[in-house]
Amino acid sequence: MMKGSFDQAADFDAIVVGSGISGGWAAKELTEKGLKVLVLERGKNLRHGIDYFSEHQPPWTKPFGGKPLRELYAEEYPIQSQNIIFDEMTRPYFLNDKQNPYQQQKAFNWTRSDIVGGKSLLWSRQVYRWSDLDFEANKKDGHGIDWPIRYADIKDWYSYVESFIGVSGEALGLDHLPDGIFQKPMELNAVEKSIKANIEHNHPDRVLTIGRTAVQTEPKNGRGACHYCGPCERGCSVGAYFSSLSSTLPAAEKTGNLTMRPESIVEALEVDPVSKKITAVKVIDAATGERMRFSGRLVFLCASAMASNQILLNSRSETFPNGLANGSGSLGRYIMDHYGDAIFALMPGYDDRYYSGNRPNNFYIPRFKNLSDNTKESAFVRGYGFQGASIRSTWSMMAGQVPGFGAYLKHALMRPGPWFTFMAGFGESLPRYENQVALHTSKRDRYGIPQLRFNVAFGENEARIREDMVVTGSEMLKQAGGVNINSVSINNVPGDAIHEMGGIRMGYDPATSVLNAYNQAHEVVNLFVTDGSCMTSASCVNPSLTFMALTARAADYAVKQLAAGSI
Amino acid sequence: MNRREALRWATVLLGGIASPSALRAISMNSAPSHDNKNYFNEFHSRQVATLAELIIPTTSTPGAIVAGVPQFIAMMVSDWYTEAERSIFMAGLDDINYYCQQQYKNNFNACSVEQQTQALIHFESIAKAYVSTTPPSLTMQTSDEATPFFSKLKELTVLGYFTSEIGITQSLAYNPMPMEYKADIPLTDKTKQWSQY
Incomplete structure (x- = not known):
C-alpha cells in the first residue's frame, strides 16, 4: 500500500x-x-x-x-x-x-x-423505482427544492442496476411505481391472496403485490437462486x-x-x-x-x-x-x-391452509393517496405505502396464551397457530x-x-400521515376479514426505518x-x-x-x- | 419489517397489550451474574426434570427430559437469569416442595405423578392471579423479572424444548434448505409448525 x-x-x-x-x-x-x-x-x-x-x-x-x-x-x-x-x-x-x-x-x-x-x-x-410523483413532489407543493433530475434521467440506470443485482417482482403498469427488469415473482400465500382480492375489489385504485426484492428467484449473474432458508442477514454464500x-x-x-x-x-x-x-x-x-x-x-x-x-x-x-x-x-x-405505524389483525377462516419454506419477502401496497384529484387529501401532502405479510403464529407467540401444561399444551405449540396479518406503513417525510x-x-x-x-424530528405532516395510515390500514384489514385489529408505532424515532x-x-x-x-x-x-x-x-x-x-x-x-x- | 420482526410484535399483540410507548421498552438493564455456578443440587435437578416433563411430556414425540430441557433450565438459571429472577425461581422450587410436604406429607420428588400434577396446578393458579406492571418487550424475553415461579418455569421449558435439536427436528418441521416457498398447502392433522430459524 x-x-x-x-x-x-x-x-x-x-x-x-x-x-x-x-x-x-x-x-x-x-x-x-x-x-x-x-x-x-x-x-x-x-x-x-x-x-x-x-x-x-x-x-x-x-x-x-x-x-x-x-x-x-x-x-x-x-x-x-x-x-x-x-x-x-x-x-x-x-x-x-x-x-x-x-x-x-x-x-x-x-x-x-x-x-x-x-x-x-x-x-x-426491498427495491422499488421512484417516479415523477417523487421527483416532482418538492416543486409541486413547495416543500424543499426541486430535484435536478426526473424519472427519464434515471430510468435506464434503474434497468442497468436491476439487471445486475437481480430483482424478483411483479409488473403492474403503474405510473407512480414504474415496473423494472424482473425475475419471476415470489408468491403470495392464501391469506395474502384473499386480502389482495378484497382490497382491489373494494378500492379499485389500490393494489397489493408481492414485494420487489433484490433476491434472485432464478440463477443468474453467476449467482444462485433463493433456497428459502430464511435469515438473509447472516450472509448468503x-x-x-x-x-x-x-x-x-x-x-x-x-x-x-x-x-x-x-x-x-x-x-x-x-x-x-x-x-x-x-x-x-x-x-x-x-x-x-x-x-x-x-x-x-x-x-x-x-x-x-x-x-x-x-x-x-x-x-x-x-x-x-x-x-x-x-x-x-x-x-x-x-x-x-421514513416512519410509520404497523397494523396487526387476526385472520380467522383459513385454518386448513399453510405454507412451507421461509419467504424472504413481504407484500407491498404502493402509495394510493394524493395521486390524483380523486385521492387528494386535505390533511396532508405526499403519502405512504404498506409492507406486510400474513403468517401463522408460532410456539413462541402462543406459549403465553395457551393455558395449562402437559400434552395439550405441547400439541397446541407444535401445530401452526392462528393466522395473522401485519402491515407496516412507510410514510414520506418532508425536507425541513x-x-x-x-x-x-x-x-x-x-x-x-x-x-x-x-x-432531527418528525413534524405535523408526518403525524397526520401516520394517523391516516392507521385508520386506512385498519379499515382495509377489517374489510378483508381481520379481527382484533391493533396498531403499534414501530418506526417512531428518526433512524428507526434505516x-x-x-x-x-x-x-x-x-x-x-x-x-x-x-x-x-x-x-x-x-x-x-x-x-x-x-x-x-x-x-x-x-x-x-x-x-x-x-x-x-x-x-x-x-x-x-x-x-x-x-x- | 421482516418476518421475524412481525413474529416478535405478534407475540406481544396476541397477549392483548398494545401500548406504543410500552412496546418500545426493551428491558435489559439488569445484570446477570456469570459465575458458572450450578445453583441446583441433586434434589433440585430431579425436581426440575420432573416439572419440565410435566409441562412438555413425552407423547408421540420425545418430551422435555429427552430433549435436554432440564440441563437447559439449569444453564439459564445459572448463567442468564438476573439475581432477582434466580431467587424467584429457586424459592419456587422450595415452595412447591413445601406445598407437597403440607398437602401430601412427602417431598415433591417422592410424590406420585398425580400429586405432582396437582401441586403444579396450584402454582399455575397463583401465577394466573399475577398482574404484571412491566411493559412487554420487543425482544423475545420476559421483560418483567418479577413474574411468578410457574410463569418462569413454563417459559424456560417451552423455550428450551422448541429450541432444542430434538424438539426442533421431531416436534416441529425443520428444513434448513427448503429450496422453495410453497405459498399455499393444505393443513392436515399431521402438519407440524414450521420451525423458526
Whole structure:
C-alpha cells in the first residue's frame, strides 16, 4: 500500500469511501471503466461465503435459546440491539455503540455496520423505482427544492442496476411505481391472496403485490437462486440476495483495478484552495491508530448518509470554513427518514391452509393517496405505502396464551397457530431546514473525530400521515376479514426505518444545494456523493435502488468528465 | 419489517397489550451474574426434570427430559437469569416442595405423578392471579423479572424444548434448505409448525 502525498501524482484514479450499497456500485463502475480504485471501508474485512459464520447454523446452536445477552447489549449495543436482526448470529456485523458514541440532541437511532459490504449485508432488500410523483413532489407543493433530475434521467440506470443485482417482482403498469427488469415473482400465500382480492375489489385504485426484492428467484449473474432458508442477514454464500460482497465488489475485483482497504476510518477530505479539488483523503487505521492520507483524481463519498455528512462537516478549511462544498450552508440539513405505524389483525377462516419454506419477502401496497384529484387529501401532502405479510403464529407467540401444561399444551405449540396479518406503513417525510446533523463542539470519538450530533424530528405532516395510515390500514384489514385489529408505532424515532437521507442534497442552484444533477459537488469538481445523503426528498418508497442507480449514473458522468479534462 | 420482526410484535399483540410507548421498552438493564455456578443440587435437578416433563411430556414425540430441557433450565438459571429472577425461581422450587410436604406429607420428588400434577396446578393458579406492571418487550424475553415461579418455569421449558435439536427436528418441521416457498398447502392433522430459524 502506497501512502499518498501532496507532492506526487495521485495514488489512485479514484477513491471510494464506503463499500456498502452505493460504494460497491461506485467501485464496480469505476474499475470496469479502467480506473485504479481504492475503496476505504471503516469496518472489518468480511470474505464472501468464507466468513458467514452463522449461515445455515441450526437454531439450536443459538446461545441461551436465542435470548438476548442483556448485560452486554445494554452496555455496548444499546442502539444496534434494537434492530430486529441483531442477535448472536449477526452481532459482529454491527458497530459497537459504546466504542463509537454520537450525540442525540433529539433521539436518533443510528444503525451502523462494521464490515466490508456495510449495510448491504443487513438490509431488507426491498427495491422499488421512484417516479415523477417523487421527483416532482418538492416543486409541486413547495416543500424543499426541486430535484435536478426526473424519472427519464434515471430510468435506464434503474434497468442497468436491476439487471445486475437481480430483482424478483411483479409488473403492474403503474405510473407512480414504474415496473423494472424482473425475475419471476415470489408468491403470495392464501391469506395474502384473499386480502389482495378484497382490497382491489373494494378500492379499485389500490393494489397489493408481492414485494420487489433484490433476491434472485432464478440463477443468474453467476449467482444462485433463493433456497428459502430464511435469515438473509447472516450472509448468503450462493449470492441469491444482492450485497456488495456477493456481486459488485467481486465484479470490481475481477478487473484487477480494485484495492480494498478495510478498517480505514476517513477523518476528512483535504482541498486545494486554488483548484478547489480534493487533494487527499485523510485516513486513520482503525487497528493501529496510524494517520495516513491517500490521493485520487476523483473521490466518491458513499460512507452512508449520516457518515458522509460527518466527513464533509469535518473537512473544514479556510476555503470552506463551514464544511467542504458547503457554500450554500445547506450541508447537514434537511435530514429525512421514513416512519410509520404497523397494523396487526387476526385472520380467522383459513385454518386448513399453510405454507412451507421461509419467504424472504413481504407484500407491498404502493402509495394510493394524493395521486390524483380523486385521492387528494386535505390533511396532508405526499403519502405512504404498506409492507406486510400474513403468517401463522408460532410456539413462541402462543406459549403465553395457551393455558395449562402437559400434552395439550405441547400439541397446541407444535401445530401452526392462528393466522395473522401485519402491515407496516412507510410514510414520506418532508425536507425541513431544522432537521440537522452537526458536529458536536467538544465531544470527540476515540479517534479524535468530532462526534455527530443529531437534531432531527418528525413534524405535523408526518403525524397526520401516520394517523391516516392507521385508520386506512385498519379499515382495509377489517374489510378483508381481520379481527382484533391493533396498531403499534414501530418506526417512531428518526433512524428507526434505516432509510435516513439528506444533508448533502442535489439541486440546480449552488446557493441552496451541495450537489448538481450528477451528484457532483457544485464547488468541488472531483467530489461525488451518491449515498442516501444526496437525496432531495424522501418519497415513501424504499430508496436503496435509487442510490444504486444514481451511483452508476454519476460514475459514468465522472469518467466522461475526467476523460474530457473537465475534472 | 421482516418476518421475524412481525413474529416478535405478534407475540406481544396476541397477549392483548398494545401500548406504543410500552412496546418500545426493551428491558435489559439488569445484570446477570456469570459465575458458572450450578445453583441446583441433586434434589433440585430431579425436581426440575420432573416439572419440565410435566409441562412438555413425552407423547408421540420425545418430551422435555429427552430433549435436554432440564440441563437447559439449569444453564439459564445459572448463567442468564438476573439475581432477582434466580431467587424467584429457586424459592419456587422450595415452595412447591413445601406445598407437597403440607398437602401430601412427602417431598415433591417422592410424590406420585398425580400429586405432582396437582401441586403444579396450584402454582399455575397463583401465577394466573399475577398482574404484571412491566411493559412487554420487543425482544423475545420476559421483560418483567418479577413474574411468578410457574410463569418462569413454563417459559424456560417451552423455550428450551422448541429450541432444542430434538424438539426442533421431531416436534416441529425443520428444513434448513427448503429450496422453495410453497405459498399455499393444505393443513392436515399431521402438519407440524414450521420451525423458526
